[in-house]
Amino acid sequence: MTNQTPAVDAVPTAPLPPATILGYPRIGPDRELKRAVEAHWRGDLDVNALRERAAALRAATRAHLRELGLTGASAVPADFTYYDQVLQVTTALGALPRRFADLRAGAGADPDGRSGAAPGAHPGTSLPGFFTAARGEGERAALEMTKWFDSNYHYLVPELDESTPIDYVPGFGAVDPTDGPAAQVLEALAAGEEAPRPVVVGPVTYLLLAKASDAAAPGFRPLDRLADVLDAYGHLLADLWAAGAQWVQLDEPALVCDAWDVPREEVLAAAADAYTWIAAIAERPRVLVAGTYGPLGDALPVLAATGVEAIGLDLVAGELPPAADLARLGGKTVVAGVVSGRNIWRTDLGAALAVLESLRGALPETASVVVATSTSLQHVPHDADRETSLPDDVRSWLAFADQKVAEVRTLAVGLARGRQAIAGELTADARLRAARAAHPGVRREEVRAAVAAVTDADRTRAPYAERAAAQAARLRLPLLPTTTIGSFPQTAEVRAARAAHRRGGLDDAGYQAAMRAEIERVVRLQEEIGLDVLVHGEAERNDMVQYFAELLDGFAATEHGWVQSYGSRCTRPSILWGDVSRPAPMTVAWSAYAQSLTDRPMKGMLTGPVTIMAWSFVRDDIPRAQVADQLGLALRAEVADLEAAGIPVVQVDEPAIRETLPLRRADRPAYLEWSVGAFRLATGGAAPATQIHTHLCYSEFDVVIDAVDHLDADVTSIEASRSRMDILPAVAAHGFERQLGPGVWDIHSPRVPSTDECAELLRRAVAALGIEKLWANPDCGLKTRAYAETVSSLRHLVAAARRVRAGA
Missing domain, CATH: 3.20.20.210 (TIM Barrel)
Incomplete structure (x- = not known):
């Protein structure tokens, strides 16, 4: 891994649009992806038909988000995967554990004997092989699965050691059978659309989420492979640049967490090394580093000192950073996550706009603010308007993914043109918020009294030895x-x-x-x-x-x-x-x-x-x-x-x-x-x-x-x-x-x-x-x-x- 000389003029100059989201539900409004993948597993859908259905779902999602008002190059995220975003990176790096080594060589073919890769492609992991790593096969256990930070989503844990092959599988894009981020950019441009913004798990988060394999030497830590992973990410960024991507989003939620086995100072040093190196790549899209699921804290000044062009802040799970940290963000775009990507309640528009106004006021004049969701919207359903069986009052309090896109757009207008430009929306939101608070089921005095009467004795059983004998x-x-x-x-x-x-x-x-x-x-x-x-x-x-x-x-x-x-x-x-x-x-x-x-x-x-x-x-x-x-x-x-x-x-x-x-x-x-x-x-x-x-x-x-x-x-x-x-x-x-x-x-x-x-x-x-x-x-x-x-x-x-x- 060597630093490359920056070529600033080669980096696309288009700014991020004023409103965006960090991700969107990828399953489809009627679980189209689930149905297609499971049909493939049953043998009812071959690899090519599955890929066609996935492409149709991606196209429909991009069109839908444009209809909702996310317009401009890079406003729409390209975050599709057939199974899991972490497994997507594992297969892009060819970093499958030894028990799946044959899959990287193009084995794991479909029932017709084909790998699922396009003709002439490098022998990367086939789509059937991708699923084999996720689900296991015969005596080969699947990759371990655990929760994605403090959410209800599960990811597949990478297993790494000193000799795990980590390099960039050429074609992880246009010809890769798992339809990687460069392929999604090319797909949109071929359809005459503006380039979407690819979303990839960031290198530091990827390695902190990984575990040492059974074959690892004592003391090995996956973060020890950072140089190898960064070299592969450099090739990925070059592919994205060649495909026409103007921005790329690298998700780094690991930076908001301080509970890793790796000391915090080493995590921060890894982030500094990674993004200093990435920013120095000459031919790459602009980079948005998204810190989600909490406050970046001491990681914010570290990222600010690198050459990345944008930093995403979760201002729902986290608060506005200190003024001294914000002062370091001159020349950068701050992607302000003020609309929750994790709950389904309407955003308090007045409070969110106040946060945005405070943020803009505390930033240097050379910094810009983009309104966004706090995380990907993969954690919420598609559209609250479809819930016709809900009571009208309850439904009026809700914002699913589509409604959150509308909230992001509304707040972007309010930030750009002033509160008077969204006065109607602010008034309607306040009225619905007051109606919710006054609903008789929201506060029931007998329930509150019962909770208040609980004592420590209510939470204590007999000693275990007595219980065990009984x-x-x-x-x-x-x-x-x-x-x-x-x-x-x-x-x-x-x-x-x-x-x-x-x-x-x-x-x-x-x-x-x-x-x-x-x-x-x-x-x-x-x-x-x-x-x-x-x-x-x-x-x-x-x-x-x-x-x-x-x-x-x-x-x-x-x-x-x-x-x-x-x-x-x-x-x-x-x-x-x-x-x-x-x-x-x-x-x-x-x-x-x-x-x-x-x-x-x-x-x-x-x-x-x-x-x-x-x-x-x-x-x-x-x-x-x-x-x-x-x-x-x-x-x-x-x-x-x-x-x-x-x-x-x-x-x-x-x-x-x-x-x-x-x-x-x-x-x-x-x-x-x-x-x-x-x-x-x-x-x-x-x-x-x-x-x-x-x-x-x-x-x-x-x-x-x-x-x-x-x-x-x-x-x-x-x-x-x-x-x-x-x-x-x-x-x-x-x-x-x-x-x-x-x-x-x-x-x-x-x-x-x-x-x-x-x-x-x-x-x-x-x-x-x-x-x-x-x-x-x-x-x-x-x-x-x-x-x-x-x-x-x-x-x-x-x-x-x-x-x-x-x-x-």
Whole structure:
């Protein structure tokens, strides 16, 4: 890697337009990308047809954003990927781990024997190979998946070591089968459109998100490969320049986080090196470095000292930077993220405009301001106007992606021409904001009083030793007991019955009969497989959060509010808009029926307060701690009713505890106090003989082990198969005294783990923690899996547990 002499005249001179967004939902308004990708996986759509559908979706998105008013070169982001933006970079660098080395050479062909690459292309990763790395194949496990910062999106973790090949795969653009950023620019220009702005994960963030591979030498850190990655990024920027891109957006959310294993000063030094080098490249687009998901803090002056042309500030999750830092931004464009890319509430236009005015006033005269979203809009649905089943008043408070584009444009006009130019919009916004505050469901005094009356005693159970003895006497389980996380595959018949009931085509009695038949089938199947603690399978549930949201006061559900969770997996978050209460029991009848069918212990299945909140679009008008306690009280009543119905085990899932952990260390103690407190409020009334389980997935358990310990659950199940149990040494070192169920089957991949594989993972767990503390279970619920792979995998899991239990 060598610095290149700047050639300023060669850099495009077009400024960024006054209004832009940092990204847009890529799944399509009706989940077109999901449907096309899954059709390809089923064999119903070949590679060329899939690429044609993806190109049509990209063209429609660009046209739609122009219609919404994002005009001018580089106003529209080009951020498409078939699966994940981090995997996109991994394949662009040819940096797949050794188990996928053949894919980089063009293997992983489609069923017709073609790689999916254009004729004459360098043998980069084919599109089928791209999906193989994401989903796994045969004995090759997929790349590990974890949460993208503190959002509900999941990315695929790069695995790097000293010898991982990192270079630029020529053609990662015009001919690359995964339709990279240069290809998207060429595609738009060929259609006679203005050049979009390619969006790529920045090099520092990419390396901080990566993990050292199993083959890495002791002490290796992915950030050690920065020079190699920068060399590849230099080639990418040259390709973008040649394609006609005027600007490129490099996302660096890692710079807002100070909780990496790498010391902060080394992260800042890496950012300085990276962007000094990038800015010195002669033939490249102008560079926007976007600091999203929080304040850049001490990274802002570091970026300001480099030659990048624009810096994006998240002014929703972060505040206006100090005046001294803003004074350093002369000659730069400041992309001001004042419209939230993560929630679905209308922007307070008056407050946002005040921030923009203050920002402009504090910047040097040579700096310019562009109005933007705080993050990509990939975290929100497409269009609130489609939600015709929502109450009119609730819908009037909402802004999905399309409405946020309109807000960005409105604020850009207000900043350029003054408040009088948007006086009508400001007045309408204030009126709707006042109506929301006055709505009777937004503030319910009896709910607020109940939360205010909570004491520490309400959050405290009997000592664990007492509970463990009572539960052992009641449940009589073997060593290394087996169970599942809760849900079983939802068949087409189950979904059809639920849909028919929802639209009135199936009466209550018919629906009850259909669900009971499915519950009995699932219970008998578990008995036959040999599981020790059973579940009812959750046939009646559309989603682990939406099901509860539809039964609790204070929520609303959408029809079209889909957002991408990972790959082709989309969720429809509920809207938590008011004070929360439980009008009636929600799960008791189903669990009690399931328990009546078997002598084996049945688990009642609940979603925890933090997860219900985090996986909904949560209200922004009261502290989240108060929302969590409202949910905790509602679930506490449900736990009591399950106990009264004779359910001996209750699982309260809290996968969101880790994902909503603040990105700054200083903010974490307060968060953990109220989030753990809400869980303990939900479970604190349980009798000693009632075994309380919880489940965490994608949770980097070692990062929050103190908090998980303080949850005081009797059994905690966690995702562990993709990481090969590498979190367990930290658990052992911590001295975790209660029971743990590390997952031995990665349910997010279609591959079936063998008995030997499950047994080997269990042996690793036993070696770390001892068999007395362990359970055997999958990584997560089975709702999205097919029955054939589910039954085979569970048989292997049970056989592996018996083998390890016997010492074999």
